[in-house]
């Protein structure tokens with residue numbers, strides 16, 4: 001394992017009863033890298049994310065993070081899902097700080113609300129927010145514990161195109177600012193090509209194609225070419 005490797009998966013498999021969902025997964029992710037997982041529905045992307053988050057164990061193989069085996073909950077990782085999973089009876093600020101009396105927690109929560117451009121919404125309840133605003137709260141909440149690894153499971157899937165594009169930019173900025181290593185699951189190959197350093201297409205239960213993404217780059221035509229290549233791979237037999 002090289003010193004700048006954060007995550008290393010070796011020969012990982014995952015089965016539910018007789019059904020093998022993932023097999024022969026070998027993957028290394030460097031510190032600070034932004035990796036996108038794409039692939040057909042039911043292909044095992046969320047399962048792979050859950051293994052890395054330590055939410056469930058692999059059937060066989062080894063998962064390492066920071067040189068240690070991921071065994072139980074991966075406490076330096078945070079997951080953000082497609083639905084915001086906010087607690088409806090708590091305000092935005094309370095969803096972040098859980099009514100903590102710790103001043104540092106409150107200051108951190110306020111800083112993160114600034115970062116996601118929701119400083120005026122601290123005392124709102126989730127049902128008083130738009131879909132995009134709720135996702136921004138969910139993002140801020142995921143960042144509260146200053147995770148090393150941010151795991152995004154289609155967090156923008158339910159948003160309209162304009163809000164989605166703004167959220168992509170916001171996430172890109174925050175990931176840069178907070179020096180996060182990030183895995184993004186998305187169905188949108190252009191989103192993957194635009195945001196990621198590397199795109200991993202998962203097919204037939206394993207990591208099929210890996211191509212460089214266009215994070216921090218501006219050549220739109222080259223980005224679209226990468227997206228098309230990935231799309232063709234996913235759709236081919």
Ligand SMILES: Nc1ncnc2c1ncn2[C@@H]1O[C@H](COP(=O)(O)OP(=O)(O)OP(=O)(O)O)[C@@H](O)[C@H]1O
Pocket residue numbers: 016021039040041042043044045046047048
């Ligand atoms: N707890 C479970 N018990 C049994 N089977 C499961 C379980 N979790 C996932 N699976 C199976 O694993 C396969 C992969 O599911 P997963 O959710 O990882 O796919 P995905 O690539 O994230 O799909 P989507 O793009 O639709 O979200 C599916 O066939 C699913 O039925």
Ligand SMILES: [Mg+2]
Pocket residue numbers: 045046047153
């Ligand atoms: Mg999924």
